[in-house]
Amino acid sequence: MGEELAAPSLSTDDYLSINQRTYEALADQYYERSSQDFHNDIPIVDRIWSLLETVVERRPLEILDVGCGHGVNLKMFSDLGAITTGFDFSPAMLSVAHTISPSSLLVQGDFMAHDWDAKYDLVFAKAFLHLFPFHDCPKIIQSMKSIVRDDGLIYLATTLAATSDEGYIVKHDYRGNLSRFRRNWTQGELKQFLLEQGLVIRGEWINDEPLREKTWQHVIVSAW
Numbered sequence: 001m002g003e004e005l006a007a008p009s010l011s012t013d014d015y016l017s018i019n020q021r022t023y024e025a026l027a028d029q030y031y032e033r034s035s036q037d038f039h040n041d042i043p044i045v046d047r048i049w050s051l052l053e054t055v056v057e058r059r060p061l062e063i064l065d066v067g068c069g070h071g072v073n074l075k076m077f078s079d080l081g082a083i084t085t086g087f088d089f090s091p092a093m094l095s096v097a098h099t100i101s102p103s104s105l106l107v108q109g110d111f112m113a114h115d116w117d118a119k120y121d122l123v124f125a126k127a128f129l130h131l132f133p134f135h136d137c138p139k140i141i142q143s144m145k146s147i148v149r150d151d152g153l154i155y156l157a158t159t160l161a162a163t164s165d166e167g168y169i170v171k172h173d174y175r176g177n178l179s180r181f182r183r184n185w186t187q188g189e190l191k192q193f194l195l196e197q198g199l200v201i202r203g204e205w206i207n208d209e210p211l212r213e214k215t216w217q218h219v220i221v222s223a224w
């Protein structure tokens, strides 16, 4: 996968500010790859949308994209008729998201610290959970549970790892050799963790992204 441990001496305490700096610097490159992501994500969004339309009767559907990055998925769900909100701690990413998905409400903040006063039919979190150390993941999942409606769904995706570990990793699939905190989740481990958090698996699949030599694991869960 071309990723290597960057600086084992860096403290986990600093991971939020290090990740924020890294994603702020990568926003332009996310914009450059947005067309490719539109294409790659069609089957993902279609699959989630079909299930969501089946289990939730309310219309229009309201979707929160946590760590929305460039906003490609916001645009896709908006085009399907959803009311969309994007949440990200990087102002530069949110500026790209505004260009790509101008009808979405965009909120800047740190998910670990944010107070929510709204509820959503879908909490969508693609390539997000793996940016947190294991000890903070229960807090992330419990926050997601608290903002999803009773009949709603949570979607999570991360790459499929052969072994479970975490640390600062250089992002070699982008220019600049920037590092960010990253956890590698094996398939069984992610599932087990979500079950322990009181969630029920409603859908799961794996797909390859050949251009970036990644295999993704996707999970749709609910609290009902």
Ligand SMILES: C[S@@+](CC[C@H](N)C(=O)[O-])C[C@H]1O[C@@H](n2cnc3c(N)ncnc32)[C@H](O)[C@@H]1O
Residues within 6 Å of the ligand: 016, 019, 020, 023, 024, 037, 066, 067, 068, 069, 070, 087, 088, 089, 090, 093, 109, 110, 111, 112, 125, 126, 127, 128, 131
């Ligand atoms: C790997 S990118 C994924 C972007 C998009 N979801 C996708 O799949 O292409 C992760 C995004 O999460 C944001 N992010 C990471 N940690 C965050 C946090 N604690 N609070 C809010 N946003 C965060 C980053 O700024 C970045 O835009």
